[in-house]
Amino acid sequence: MSPLWLAGLAVGLALMSALVALFSARVTHLLRTLSLPLFALAGLAALAAGLLTLVQGEVTTAQLPLGLPWLPWQVRLDALSGFFLCVIGVVSFAVGIYGSGYVRGLEHGRDSLPVLGGFTGLFLTGMLLVVLADDAFMFMVAWELMSLSSYFLVAFHHDQAANRRAAFLYLLMAHVGGLSILLGYGVLAAFGDGFAFDAMRAGELSFGWASVAFVLAFIGFGMKAGLVPLHVWLPEAHPVAPSHISALMSGVMLKVAVYGFIRFVFDLIGDIHWQWGVAVLVIGSISALMGVLYALMQQDIKRLLAYSSVENIGIIFIGLGLALLFLATGHKGLGVVAFVAALYHTINHALFKGLLFLGAGAVLHSAHERNLEQMGGLLRRMPWTGVFFLIGCLSISALPPFNGFVSEWLTFQAALQAWQLDSGVLRSLVPITAAVLALTGALAAACFVKVYGVAFLGQARSRHVRRARGVPLSMRAGQGVLALLCLLLGIFPTSVIALLDVVPLQVLGQGLSQATAHGWLWLTPISSETASYGAPLVAIILALILAAGLWLFGRGIRRVRRCDAWDCGFAPPTPAMQYTASAFAQPIRQLFGSLFYIEEGIKPQPDGRQRYQLQVVDRAWGLFYLPVARAVERAARQVVRLQSGNVRIYLGWSLATLLILLWIMA
Amino acid sequence: MSLSSWGVALLQALLYLALAPLLAGWVRKVKAWLQNRRGASPLQPYRDLYKLFGKEARMAHTASPLFRAAPYIVFTATWLAASAIPFIATGLPTAAVADVIVIAGLLALARFFLALAGMDVGTAFGGMGASREMFVSALAEPAMLMAVFTLAMTAHSTNLSSVVDHQLLHGIILRPSYMFALTGLLLVALAETGRIPVDNPATHLELTMIHEAMILEYSGRHLALMEWAAQLKLLLYGSLLVNVFFPWGMARDIHPGALGIGLLLVVVKLALLGAVLAASETVLAKMRLFRVPAFLNLALLLALLGLLSHVILEV
Numbered sequence: 001m002s003p004l005w006l007a008g009l010a011v012g013l014a015l016m017s018a019l020v021a022l023f024s025a026r027v028t029h030l031l032r033t034l035s036l037p038l039f040a041l042a043g044l045a046a047l048a049a050g051l052l053t054l055v056q057g058e059v060t061t062a063q064l065p066l067g068l069p070w071l072p073w074q075v076r077l078d079a080l081s082g083f084f085l086c087v088i089g090v091v092s093f094a095v096g097i098y099g100s101g102y103v104r105g106l107e108h109g110r111d112s113l114p115v116l117g118g119f120t121g122l123f124l125t126g127m128l129l130v131v132l133a134d135d136a137f138m139f140m141v142a143w144e145l146m147s148l149s150s151y152f153l154v155a156f157h158h159d160q161a162a163n164r165r166a167a168f169l170y171l172l173m174a175h176v177g178g179l180s181i182l183l184g185y186g187v188l189a190a191f192g193d194g195f196a197f198d199a200m201r202a203g204e205l206s207f208g209w210a211s212v213a214f215v216l217a218f219i220g221f222g223m224k225a226g227l228v229p230l231h232v233w234l235p236e237a238h239p240v241a242p243s244h245i246s247a248l249m250s251g252v253m254l255k256v257a258v259y260g261f262i263r264f265v266f267d268l269i270g271d272i273h274w275q276w277g278v279a280v281l282v283i284g285s286i287s288a289l290m291g292v293l294y295a296l297m298q299q300d301i302k303r304l305l306a307y308s309s310v311e312n313i314g315i316i317f318i319g320l321g322l323a324l325l326f327l328a329t330g331h332k333g334l335g336v337v338a339f340v341a342a343l344y345h346t347i348n349h350a351l352f353k354g355l356l357f358l359g360a361g362a363v364l365h366s367a368h369e370r371n372l373e374q375m376g377g378l379l380r381r382m383p384w385t386g387v388f389f390l391i392g393c394l395s396i397s398a399l400p401p402f403n404g405f406v407s408e409w410l411t412f413q414a415a416l417q418a419w420q421l422d423s424g425v426l427r428s429l430v431p432i433t434a435a436v437l438a439l440t441g442a443l444a445a446a447c448f449v450k451v452y453g454v455a456f457l458g459q460a461r462s463r464h465v466r467r468a469r470g471v472p473l474s475m476r477a478g479q480g481v482l483a484l485l486c487l488l489l490g491i492f493p494t495s496v497i498a499l500l501d502v503v504p505l506q507v508l509g510q511g512l513s514q515a516t517a518h519g520w521l522w523l524t525p526i527s528s529e530t531a532s533y534g535a536p537l538v539a540i541i542l543a544l545i546l547a548a549g550l551w552l553f554g555r556g557i558r559r560v561r562r563c564d565a566w567d568c569g570f571a572p573p574t575p576a577m578q579y580t581a582s583a584f585a586q587p588i589r590q591l592f593g594s595l596f597y598i599e600e601g602i603k604p605q606p607d608g609r610q611r612y613q614l615q616v617v618d619r620a621w622g623l624f625y626l627p628v629a630r631a632v633e634r635a636a637r638q639v640v641r642l643q644s645g646n647v648r649i650y651l652g653w654s655l656a657t658l659l660i661l662l663w664i665m666a
Numbered sequence: 667m668s669l670s671s672w673g674v675a676l677l678q679a680l681l682y683l684a685l686a687p688l689l690a691g692w693v694r695k696v697k698a699w700l701q702n703r704r705g706a707s708p709l710q711p712y713r714d715l716y717k718l719f720g721k722e723a724r725m726a727h728t729a730s731p732l733f734r735a736a737p738y739i740v741f742t743a744t745w746l747a748a749s750a751i752p753f754i755a756t757g758l759p760t761a762a763v764a765d766v767i768v769i770a771g772l773l774a775l776a777r778f779f780l781a782l783a784g785m786d787v788g789t790a791f792g793g794m795g796a797s798r799e800m801f802v803s804a805l806a807e808p809a810m811l812m813a814v815f816t817l818a819m820t821a822h823s824t825n826l827s828s829v830v831d832h833q834l835l836h837g838i839i840l841r842p843s844y845m846f847a848l849t850g851l852l853l854v855a856l857a858e859t860g861r862i863p864v865d866n867p868a869t870h871l872e873l874t875m876i877h878e879a880m881i882l883e884y885s886g887r888h889l890a891l892m893e894w895a896a897q898l899k900l901l902l903y904g905s906l907l908v909n910v911f912f913p914w915g916m917a918r919d920i921h922p923g924a925l926g927i928g929l930l931l932v933v934v935k936l937a938l939l940g941a942v943l944a945a946s947e948t949v950l951a952k953m954r955l956f957r958v959p960a961f962l963n964l965a966l967l968l969a970l971l972g973l974l975s976h977v978i979l980e981v
Contacts, residue, residue, distance in 0.1 A: 376788070379730045390732075399778060400771040409767050412811075412824075419819055419981045427977040434815065435970055438808035445774055446800035453785030453796060459728055522762075531824045534763035538746070538772075541763075545742040553887055560734070565726035566883055567789040579785065579793020587801040591959050 004060040004077045006049035007085060007132055013042035014124040021117020028107045032100045035117045039124065040096025046128060047089030053082025057502040067137060071195055076134035079502040080267070084131045084259045087347050090485065091251045091354040092124055098358050098478025099244040101471065105365055106242075116156055120245065122149040127256050136185040136195040143181065143260075147174040147224075150253060153245045154237045163240040170237035173223055173230070180220035181260065187213040188268055200268045210269055214276050217264040218283075224257035227317065228287040229620040231310045235294070238309070239302030239370075243361025244478075246302060250309045251354035255346050258316055265324070266339075266507050274328035278429065281321030285436040288314030292443045293592055296450065296585045297616040299372050301360045304451060305353065308396065311440060312349040315411065316342050318433055322414050325426060327508065334417050336504045336512050337525045341410035343500055348403045348489060352395040355482035359389035362475055363455065367468035372581040374462040375455040381468040386456050388479040393448040395486040398441045401539040403489035406523075408441060409533060413525050443588070450584045459575040491539045494523045582614055589616070597622065674920050675758040679749035681929070682905075686748075686897040687711035689904060689940055696944035711897060715890050723886030726787045736783035737884065737891035740776045744895040747772035748902040752830050752909055754928035755917035761827030766814045769826070770807060773858075773902075776895065777803055784880030795879025798955060802864060802876065805962035806857045809850055812969035816847040816976050817910060826906075830913045838912070843980060846972030848911050853965035855903040860896070861943065863953045864961065867896075874952065901936070908935040 017038035024031040053060075059078040067073040077085075099120075106113065126146030133139035151174065155167035189195050192203025205213065219230070226234035238249050265276070291311030298304035319342030327335035362385045363378060364370055379386035395402040415437070418430035460466035470476075489496055498516045505511040515525045523533045564572045582589075589596070597617040605611050642653065691708035698705025725733060750764035750772075764772065781796035818824045820843070821832035857864040860877040869875055875882075881892045909916065915931030917924035953961060 377728075377730075379732060394775070394778065397774070397778060398771065399775040400768055405768075405771050409771075412767050416815060416818060416824060419822075419977055424978050427981065428974050431812070431815070431973045431977060432970070435808055435812050435966070435973075438811040439804070442774070442804040442807040445778055446804050449778060449781045449785070449796060449800050453782055453793070457730060457732065457782060457786040458788035458793075528762075529823055529825070529828060531765050532762045533765060533768055537763045538768065541746055542742055545745065546738055549738045549742065549891075561722060561724050562727050563724050565728060565787045565789050567787075567791060568882065573789045575788065577790050578788045579790060579797060584793065584797040584800075587797060587955065588804065590956065591801075 001052075002060055003049045003052040003056065003082065004062055004075065006045050006052065007075075007077055007128065010042045010045035010049060010085075010089070011125055011128050011132075013038050013045055014121050014128060016121075017042060018118045018121025018125070021121060022114045024113040024117055028113060031103055031113045031117045032107070035121070036096050036100040036103065038096075039099065039121060040093050042124060042128075043089045043092030043094075043096055045089070046085045047093060049077070050082040050085030050087075050089055051499075053077055053085070054079060054499050054502055057505070059506070061134065071135065071137055073138040074134040074196060075132045075138070076197070077132060079506040080259070080262065081131045083343060083347075083500065083503050084255060085128070087255050087350045088124070088127050088131070088252050091248065091350050091482070094354060094358070094478045094481045095244045095247055096478075097481065098247075098361070098475050101474035101478075102242070102244050102361060102365060104472070111156065115152060116242065119149040119152040120248075123153060123245075123248065123253075127252060130256050131259055134197050136189060136197070136200070139260075140178070140182055140185070143178060146253065146256065147171075147178060150241075150245075150249060153241050153249075156242060156245070157240060166233075166236040166240050169233045173233040177220045177223035177230075180216050180223070182220075184213050184216035184220060184264065187216065197263075197268060201270070203270070205270055207273060210271065211273070211275070213269055214265060217261060217269075218276075218279065221257045221261040221264065222283070222317075225254050225261070225313045225317075226287075226310045227283055227313060228290045228310065229624040231287065231291070232618055232620050232625055234310060235298075235303050235306040235618075238306040239300065243302070243357055243364055246306075247354040247357035247361070250306060250357055251350045254309060254313055255350055258313070258320075258346055262320070262507070272324055272328045274325055274426070277321050277323075277325030277328055278426070279321075280317055280324055281429065281433055284314045284317030284319075284321050285433050286314070287311070288318060288440040289436050289443075290314075290595070292440050292447060293588070293595060294616075294618060296443060296447045296588055297596060299581050300370050301363070301372055301375075301451065301455065302357070302370055304372075304447070305356050305360060308444070308447065309349070309353055311444065312345065312353065312396070315408070315437065315440065316345050316349065318437060319345060319407075319411050319414070322411070322430065322433075325421070325430070326414070326417075329421055329423075329426070331417075331420055332508065332510050333526075334414060334420065336508055336510050337410065337417075337515075338414035339504050339508060340497060340500060340512050340515070340525075341407055341414055343503060344410060344493075344496070345404075345407035348395065348407050348486075351482050351486050351489065352392045352404060355388060355392040355479055355486060356396065358475070358479045358482065359385055359392060362471045362479065363468070365475070366471055367465045369462070369465055372451065372454045375460070375465050376458040376575060376578065377456070377460045378465065378468060379456040381460075381466075382470045384476045385471060385479065388476075388483040389456060390452060391483040391486055393452045395490065397445040397448045399445070401487075401490045401535055401542065403486050403493075406490055406493040406533075406535065408437070410525055411437060413531050416531075417526065446585075446588065450581055454579075454581045454584065458578045461575050461578070491535055492520065493533070493535050494520045497523065595619065670920055671758055674755055674925065675749070675760045678753045678755065678758065679745065679760070681753060682748045682898060682901060683745065685933075686894065686901040687715060689901050689936060690897040692937060693900075693940045693944050693947075696941050697947060700944060700948045711893075715894060718890035718893070719887050721886040723888050726883055728788050729883070730786055732779075733783055733786040733883075734888070736779045736786075737888040737895075739779045740783075741891040741895045741898075743772045743776040743779075744898045744902070747776070748898050748905070750826065751902060751905050752827050752913075752916060753905055754925055754932055755920065756827045756830045756834070757918065758827060761825050765824040766818060766826050766829075767811070767824055770811055770814075773899070774803075774807065776899075780880055780892075783884075784882075787883045789883065791875075791879045791882050795876055795882070798876045799880060802857055802958060802962065805959060805966060806854045809962060809966040809969045810854045810858065812966065812973050813847040813851040813854065814906075814910075816843050816969070816972040819973070819976055820980070826910065829910060830916060831918065833910070833913045834916060834918065841976070841980060843972040843976035844911065846968045846975060848907075850965045850967075850969035850972060851907060853961065853968070855907060856946075857958070857962055857965070859900045859903050862947045863950045864958055866952050869952075904936050904939050905932070908932065908939055
């Protein structure tokens with residue numbers, strides 16, 4: 001069974017899932033019993049196709065009987081596509097399982113199930129086709145399919161005005177980004193004489209044109225991936241979709257944008273220049289830091305997770321920037337290390353962000369609450385979700401022995417080789433990036449201590465949260481799959497990298513064989529003298545000492561006596577006396593105050609009571625978005641002058657345009 | 667890696683465990699002398715631990731299972747992090763298992779659970795301690811990494827054992843980057859181990875505590891593990907400072923005589939460092955919380971300057 005056939009099967013299953021969902025208006029349980037299982041199967045098929053490609057290491061191509069007469073759609077499945085098929089597949093599989101429990105709550109509501117199921121299937125189809133596409137035409141069609149279908153999912157709860165606004169913003173940004181990508185492909189197509197990727201690879205670009213193409217691609221894919229300052233749509237759009245869709249959007253769709261960027265810059269464009277590396281590195285660092293700082297300021301759990309995606313995309317782009325820098329300066333081996341670090345973080349982020357969004361969905365499902373300030377004590381109400389969410393928090397905070405740590409470790413290792421660069425400026429830029437990365441990691445840990453401590457520990461801060469109960473088995477299973485993978489990818493990094501090795505081998509022409517040279521116990525990305533990490537050993541030793549400690553004191557397990565909290569001898573605390581999420585982040589808010597736009601104050605309420613209000617607004621709105629919006633409005637007002645209503649004047653304009661065009665062409 | 671080197675690694679890990687309370691007791695004793703008190707014996711922390719292990723553990727009604735598991739996790743992660751730092755000998759397998767980034771990661775793991783445990787019971791003090799701890803560490807952790815990266819870049823290795831070996835082989839050269847890194851790391855060590863001027867291990871004055879606020883609800887063996895972990899962390903940072911920057915006397919092969927000299931010298935060096943710490947705690951006053959960022963920014967800046975001066979001047 002060839003991988004391409006399996007990938008085709010995945011696309012077919014995704015389409016079938018969409019088709020079946022159309023009938024769920026009548027038979028409401030169809031979405032749960034047939035459409036979403038098909039969706040999970042599609043994910044499984046994509047995962048199998050991806051894994052098979054990585055194991056076999058062969059490139060398979062095919063031509064589809066679709067598309068334009070002179071430009072049939074071409075598909076190609078190489079290691080890079082295979083890797084991203086794995087990323088898409090594994091999260092979609094978990095989301096499919098989880099979703100069948102999650103949508104049950106929607107069956108009796110007014111929400112339209114065919115819309116939800118249909119566009120979910122199309123969304124997956126679009127993403128699968130993007131990574132399979134081998135020509136720019138098919139790529140753009142698939143890209144738009146992905147963007148448009150996800151627009152309908154963002155707008156799913158359209159009865160609230162804020163959601164409609166978020167969806168419109170998303171649509172707008174998706175199209176500005178899409179336009180930029182289209183222009184980028186246009187540049188490549190002009191030099192490569194054709195829309196097929198093979199033709200683009202053959203094209204020779206001058207530095208200037210290559211940079212134009214790079215900038216267009218960076219803007220286009222960066223907008224989709226949520227890089228600062230283009231990220232503002234992301235924390236608006238991702239949280240308002242149903243939670244399993246949020247997991248798909250944050251966990252997978254952002255990765256498809258990363259795929260597009262890698263395909264465009266590392267594969268199609270040809271020679272790489274160090275200036276691009278600097279740009280990617282700087283933007284990536286800013287995104288990582290701003291993402292986590294804004295995440296810390298959020299009280300809505302899903303918005304917080306969306307901002308944290310901005311941070312993680314920043315970390316991925318730090319890795320890619322380092323790779324570009326090393327590759328352009330002739331240090332291919334180091335470039336491969338940074339590239340693999342970025343790929344590793346890509347799959348890691350897909351896993352733990354998917355897991356965390358599913359966990360947030362479970363909380364939303366059973367406690368009907370997104371606001372952290374109302375939560376508390378959920379670990380005892382929903383222990384399974386609590387444990388899985390904890391694994392997600394540990395992974396995303398880059399703590400050993402979980403998976404987030406491995407990719408951050410690899411990125412640090414690549415950055416620490418900066419002394420090999422020749423230019424002093426670049427040599428000093430890279431350590432600053434490493435410092436930003438370290439700061440980001442520490443702040444991320446603070447952020448997720450806040451989330452977990454406020455939501456799952458302590459006592460419930462509201463009545464409906466106190467009544468929360470565990471979620472159905474399917475929802476737990478969906479989270480469990482991702483949690484298990486987070487742990488496995490953290491404990492066996494060497495085996496994972498041995499599997500990934502074929503991706504840099506095909507894209508960059510060199511693998512990372514030295515990383516796996518010392519057996520599955522040791523990860524040695526550069527050499528065993530430079531750095532080694534025995535992840536399985538760390539995990540085993542941790543487990544052994546823990547087991548020994550519990551055995552030693554195990555007899556005491558029965559002997560713990562319960563009493564009131566001590567609390568320095570004050571009266572027993574009430575839930576309202578706990579630290580809140582915004583109180584937890586207050587020191588950091590004060591320290592980095594100048595980076596936010598903070599509105600804080602005590603406002604009298606209509607009922608005469610005083611209420612403390614705090615609003616942290618993203619500075620990118622004022623600095624970047626509003627000026628652009630105003631400029632567009634101003635330009636539109638100028639253009640209105642052309643509109644006189646007189647046909648003769650319109651004809652005159654047409655004639656003038658024609659003459660100018662003829663003059664240019666001649 | 668032979669069996670005997672694993673044996674020495676195990677011995678080293680046990681030494682960390684055994685000597686950690688002594689360092690804490692020694693610092694307290696010196697501090698008492700400097701304040702014209704007689705003070706308790708340096709062995710007092712052992713007696714405290716023994717007493718706490720024998721006592722019944724109590725838990726609040728509102729505590730979750732995480733509260734109970736946290737002491738074990740905090741203790742284990744801190745101990746494992748300490749064991750990976752060369753104490754009496756270099757070239758041990760533990761340093762290869764966990765390089766300096768993993769050590770920072772393990773410390774972060776311990777801190778993560780410590781902060782969560784602080785928030786678990788749902789008291790205001792616990793949340794306050796957790797919030798402040800994460801705030802302080804958010805600034806201290808990057809500074810620590812940058813300081814150690816300076817050494818790692820010089821030795822072309824993040825394996826601490828190789829770093830120490832490199833120091834021993836090439837002799838101590840007074841580089842500007844080292845001075846920056848050493849000063850930065852000193853400041854970080856004060857913050858991370860909860861000493862004056864950032865936190866005060868002796869205080870139970872409610873509004874100023876950080877570490878004590880998080881472990882306020884613990885008792886019995888749970889408290890013993892938490893205290894022991896804090897003492898281990900002090901020894902860990904002490905050993906990082908004296909062994910990486912002044913690695914004289916470290917055994918480079920596994921030979922009982924060399925190991926004995928290594929142990930003797932490291933104890934002397936740590937005693938000196940402890941005395942310096944006690945002296946600095948005697949003359950300094952605790953800072954207000956919002957003065958701490960200035961202190962830690964200085965540490966981060968120094969560490970970054972160390973790294974930059976290395977890559978610009980010394981490569």
